[in-house]
Amino acid sequence: MNTPKRLVQFDVDSTFIQQEAIELLAAKAGVFEQVSAVTESAMRGELDFAESLIARVALLEGLSERVIKEVQEEILLTDGAADLVALLHERGDCVSLVSGGFINIIKPLILDLKIDCYRANTLEIKDGRLTGKVIPPIIDRAAKGVALLEFADICGVNMADTVAIGDGANDLDMMALAGISIAFNAKPIVAQMADYEINEASLKSVAQLLKL
Numbered sequence: 001m002n003t004p005k006r007l008v009q010f011d012v013d014s015t016f017i018q019q020e021a022i023e024l025l026a027a028k029a030g031v032f033e034q035v036s037a038v039t040e041s042a043m044r045g046e047l048d049f050a051e052s053l054i055a056r057v058a059l060l061e062g063l064s065e066r067v068i069k070e071v072q073e074e075i076l077l078t079d080g081a082a083d084l085v086a087l088l089h090e091r092g093d094c095v096s097l098v099s100g101g102f103i104n105i106i107k108p109l110i111l112d113l114k115i116d117c118y119r120a121n122t123l124e125i126k127d128g129r130l131t132g133k134v135i136p137p138i139i140d141r142a143a144k145g146v147a148l149l150e151f152a153d154i155c156g157v158n159m160a161d162t163v164a165i166g167d168g169a170n171d172l173d174m175m176a177l178a179g180i181s182i183a184f185n186a187k188p189i190v191a192q193m194a195d196y197e198i199n200e201a202s203l204k205s206v207a208q209l210l211k212l
Contacts, residue, residue: 045169061132145173
């Protein structure tokens with residue numbers, strides 16, 4: 001019996017990749033500790049994500065756009081991520097990435113892995129420097145849920161056959177909408193509502209959970 005076509009949607013930072021891209025940028029701007037503290041609080045659901053993002057990006061004002069290339073080269077895929085995407089594509093399934101991080105940073109890996117659908121924030125750059133602003137609209141918790149609905153429609157996948165994988169409060173809406181939700185090394189608020197939990201530094205077990 002053929003299994004139905006799936007859409008598997010991943011959060012990016014600390015899920016599909018090992019790091020938080022904004023923290024890599026912050027380190028280059030000398031504001032890592034300030035940005036990291038706000039990131040942690042937002043992921044626990046203690047702060048409004050959009051407000052926290054605006055505050056963190058403001059600290060990056062004046063940074064040369066050259067650092068984007070540097071950060072792209074520092075990003076490490078989570079163990080098993082590339083193989084999982086290849087396996088899903090081999091089966092005819094769709095893969096999407098949604099990120100509260102930045103398309104400026106993740107575009108090369110999207111192209112390299114032939115990700116079917118994606119959505120992320122865009123850092124504003126003028127005269128070769130970051131302005132400290134995000135170009136609207138901001139991809140927040142609600143926007144990630146909307147993306148799952150839209151991408152399922154684009155891919156011709158029933159919502160019951162969607163999978164959402166994330167780690168922070170920003171992922172709760174898409175996880176609530178998905179047929180299957182997987183918490184990946186997640187904050188307690190996320191682990192509590194997920195269908196499954198993965199508490200190891202690898203995405204390899206997703207294939208087993210989904211019986212691929």
